Amino acid sequence: METKLKELKTRLVEVNDLKSAAGLLQWDQETYMPPGGAPARARQIATLQRLAHEKFTDAAIGKLLDDLRSYEESLPYDSDEASLIRVTRRDYERAVKVPPPFIARLYDHMSASYQVWAEARPANDFARVRPYLEKTLDLSRQLADFFPGYEHIADPLIDYSDYGMKASTVRAIFTGLREQLVPLVQAITGQPVVDDACLHQTFPEAQQLAFGLEVMKRFGYDFERGRQDKSHHPFTTEFSIGDVRITTRVKENDLGEALFSSMHEAGHAMYEQGVRVDFEGTPLAGGTSSGIHESQSRLWENIIGRGWGFWRFFYPRLQAVFPDQLGSVPLETFYRAINKVEPSLIRTDADEVTYNLHVLLRFDFELELLEGRLAVRDLPEAWRERFRADLDVVPPDDHDGVLQDVHWYGGLIGGAFQGYTLGNIMSAAFFFEVALRAHPEITSETEKGKFGTLHSWLKENIYQHGHKYTPSELIERVTGGPLSVEPYVRYLRDKYGELYGL
Numbered sequence: 001m002e003t004k005l006k007e008l009k010t011r012l013v014e015v016n017d018l019k020s021a022a023g024l025l026q027w028d029q030e031t032y033m034p035p036g037g038a039p040a041r042a043r044q045i046a047t048l049q050r051l052a053h054e055k056f057t058d059a060a061i062g063k064l065l066d067d068l069r070s071y072e073e074s075l076p077y078d079s080d081e082a083s084l085i086r087v088t089r090r091d092y093e094r095a096v097k098v099p100p101p102f103i104a105r106l107y108d109h110m111s112a113s114y115q116v117w118a119e120a121r122p123a124n125d126f127a128r129v130r131p132y133l134e135k136t137l138d139l140s141r142q143l144a145d146f147f148p149g150y151e152h153i154a155d156p157l158i159d160y161s162d163y164g165m166k167a168s169t170v171r172a173i174f175t176g177l178r179e180q181l182v183p184l185v186q187a188i189t190g191q192p193v194v195d196d197a198c199l200h201q202t203f204p205e206a207q208q209l210a211f212g213l214e215v216m217k218r219f220g221y222d223f224e225r226g227r228q229d230k231s232h233h234p235f236t237t238e239f240s241i242g243d244v245r246i247t248t249r250v251k252e253n254d255l256g257e258a259l260f261s262s263m264h265e266a267g268h269a270m271y272e273q274g275v276r277v278d279f280e281g282t283p284l285a286g287g288t289s290s291g292i293h294e295s296q297s298r299l300w301e302n303i304i305g306r307g308w309g310f311w312r313f314f315y316p317r318l319q320a321v322f323p324d325q326l327g328s329v330p331l332e333t334f335y336r337a338i339n340k341v342e343p344s345l346i347r348t349d350a351d352e353v354t355y356n357l358h359v360l361l362r363f364d365f366e367l368e369l370l371e372g373r374l375a376v377r378d379l380p381e382a383w384r385e386r387f388r389a390d391l392d393v394v395p396p397d398d399h400d401g402v403l404q405d406v407h408w409y410g411g412l413i414g415g416a417f418q419g420y421t422l423g424n425i426m427s428a429a430f431f432f433e434v435a436l437r438a439h440p441e442i443t444s445e446t447e448k449g450k451f452g453t454l455h456s457w458l459k460e461n462i463y464q465h466g467h468k469y470t471p472s473e474l475i476e477r478v479t480g481g482p483l484s485v486e487p488y489v490r491y492l493r494d495k496y497g498e499l500y501g502l
C-alpha cells in the first residue's frame with residue numbers, strides 16, 4: 001500500500017507543479033507583464049490549467065484512490081496518510097465532473113476578461129467589459145450544472161471556496177449578522193464625524209513601502225520565502241511553501257491603503273508559509289477555505305493592525321518616518337482616524353463595521369445573477385440602488401461602483417465574496433475566545449511590537465494543518481464548537497462603542 005500511496009503522491013506533485021507554473025504566469029501577468037503579452041498569456045495559462053486538470057482526472061488516479069480505500073479505512077481519520085487520501089478523493093470526485101475542454105475555455109476566458117477589466121476600470125467603461133461578464137455568468141452557471149442535485153445554483157460554487165457551506169447556511173449567518181450590524185452602523189453615524197485628515201497628506205511611496213515591510217517582518221512574514229510587488233488589486237499567491245508572494249497598491253495621498261493591505265496579505269502569506277513542509281506539493285498544502293484564509297488576513301490587519309496596543313508601539317516609529325506629516329498629530333487622533341467608521345464606496349477601503357455590508361450586497365447579487373433574477377446589464381444600476389439603501393452613499397461612476405473588485409472579472413460569479421465576512425466572524429472567535437484566553441500575554445507583547453506568541457499559536461492551531469481538515473472540522477478543533485457570530489459582534493460593539501462613546 002505504501003508503494004501505491006507513493007505513486008499517488010508523485011502524480012499529485014506533478015499536478016501541483018503545472019498549477020504552480022500557471023500561477024507564476026498569472027502573478028507575472030498582474031505585476032510585470034507588458035500589455036502586449038496578454039493574448040498569448042491567456043492561452044499559456046489555459047494550456048497549463050488544462051494539462052493539470054487532465055493529469056489530476058486521469059483514470060489512474062481514480063484507480064489508486066480505489067485501491068487505497070481499505071488502507072485509508074484502517075488508519076486513524078486524522079493521520080496524514082488517511083487525510084491525504086480523503087482530501088484527494090474529495091477533490092478528484094469534484095474534478096472528474098468537469099470536462100477538460102470546459103476548464104480550458106474557463107481559464108482562457110477569465111484571463112481575457114481580467115485584461116479587459118484592467119483597462120475598462122480606469123476608463124470607467126462598464127459597457128466594454130459587460131459581454132465578458134455575461135459570459136462569466138454563463139460559464140459560472142455551466143460549472144454549477146456539472147454538479148446536479150444542488151439546493152441552490154450557487155451551492156457548488158460556494159463549495160469550491162468554502163467547502164461544506166451552502167447559499168442557505170451563509171444566508172442564515174449573514175442575516176443574523178446584519179440584524180446586529182445595521183443598528184450599530186446607525187448609532188455610529190449619528191455621532192460627530194471623525195477627522196481623518198492626518199491620513200490624507202502626501203506620503204511618498206518608498207517610505208510607505210519600507211514601513212510596511214518593517215511591520216510585516218515583525219509579524220513574522222519570512223521574506224527569505226516571500227516578496228512584495230505592486231498590482232492593481234492586492235493578492236497573495238504561492239508557488240511552494242518556500243515561495244509565497246504578496247502584492248500591494250500604494251496611494252501617496254492615503255496612508256492606510258498600502259499599509260493595511262500589506263498587513264492583510266501578509267496574514268494570508270504567513271498562513272501559507274506555516275503549512276507543514278511535508279505537505280508540500282500535495283492537496284494537503286494551502287489553506288482550508290476562503291473563510292479560514294480571510295480569518296488569518298483580517299486578524300492581522302484589523303484585530304492587531306488597527307488595535308490600540310499595536311500603535312502604542314508603532315506610532316512613534318511611523319512619526320519618525322513621516323515627521324512633517326505626523327510629528328504633531330497625537331496617537332489618539334491617529335488611532336481614531338484609522339478606525340473611522342463612515343459609509344463609503346470601496347470595499348477594500350471600508351472600515352471594519354461597514355465592511356460587511358459591502359460583502360453582504362455582493363453575496364446577494366451573486367445569488368440574484370445566478371438565479372436569473374438580475375441581468376448583467378442592470379447590475380450597475382442595481383449596485384447604485386443597493387448602496388443608497390444600505391449605506392446611504394451613491395457611487396458617482398462604475399469605476400468606484402461595480403467595476404471596483406477584480407473577482408467577477410478575473411474569476412467566477414458565485415462563491416467569490418462570502419469568505420470575507422465568514423473570515424471576519426472566525427477571526428474574532430479564534431483570537432478572543434481561544435488564543436487570548438490561552439495566552440493573555442499577547443496583549444503586552446503586541447504593545448512591545450512582538451508577535452511571537454500569537455504567530456506560534458496560529459502556526460500550531462491553524463497554519464500547520466494546511467488543507468487537512470474541512471473548515472467546520474478546524475473551527476470545531478480550535479474553538480470547541482460551531483461557528484458563532486457573537487464573539488465578532490461583541491468585539492465590534494466593545495471597540496467602536498468605546499471609540500464613539502455609545
Ligand code: ZN
Pocket residue numbers: 264268294297
Ligand atoms: Zn484577503
